[in-house]
Amino acid sequence: MGELISLACGRPADAATVAEIAERTGGNPFFVRETARLLDAEGVVAMPAGVRDVLRRRVARLPAQAGTILRQSAVIGRESDVDVLSAVSGADEESVLAAIESGLVTGLLCPTAQVLGDLAAFLGRPAEPHYREALEVGERADVRLWTDAARARLTSPRS
Known part of the structure; x- marks a missing residue:
C-alpha cells in the first residue's frame, strides 16, 4: 500500500x-x-468527495434488489451475516448471495475469509456511511430494528 x-x-x-x-x-x-x-x-x-459519487454510480448499476441489500448491509455493519441480511431484506438466501456476488464483482465488497462462509464484509469504513446515506433516516432506523429482531430470533434457542 x-x-x-x-x-x-x-x-x-x-x-x-x-x-x-x-x-x-x-x-x-x-x-x-x-x-x-x-x-x-x-x-x-x-x-475525496468524488468517491461518494463513484460508489453511488456503482450501486445504481446493480439490480435494484442487490443495491438495496448492499445499502442495508452497510447499516448492519462491516460484516453482515447472510441469514440476517435475508431476514432484514425479505430476500431469500439465493438473492442475498447474488447481491454479495454483485458487490464482489463490482468491487463494492471485498473478499474476506468469512465471505466463503456466511459473512460479507464491506470495503471499509469509508464506503459504509455513503451507503447508509442512500437510505432515508426512517429506513435506517427500520433496518436497525429489523437487524436486532433478526439477530435475536436467529440466536435464540430453538424449542
Whole structure:
C-alpha cells in the first residue's frame, strides 16, 4: 500500500501516513489512490468527495434488489451475516448471495475469509456511511430494528 501511496503522491509516504490511509480506506486500492492524490494536492488525509459519487454510480448499476441489500448491509455493519441480511431484506438466501456476488464483482465488497462462509464484509469504513446515506433516516432506523429482531430470533434457542 505504501508503494501505491508513494506513486500517487509522487514522493515516499511515511509509516504513519500509510497507516492512516489504510484505516480510512479499508485498503481499497481506488480509495487509497484517490486519498493519496488529495493528500498530495491539499496536504490532508481525507476521503475525496468524488468517491461518494463513484460508489453511488456503482450501486445504481446493480439490480435494484442487490443495491438495496448492499445499502442495508452497510447499516448492519462491516460484516453482515447472510441469514440476517435475508431476514432484514425479505430476500431469500439465493438473492442475498447474488447481491454479495454483485458487490464482489463490482468491487463494492471485498473478499474476506468469512465471505466463503456466511459473512460479507464491506470495503471499509469509508464506503459504509455513503451507503447508509442512500437510505432515508426512517429506513435506517427500520433496518436497525429489523437487524436486532433478526439477530435475536436467529440466536435464540430453538424449542
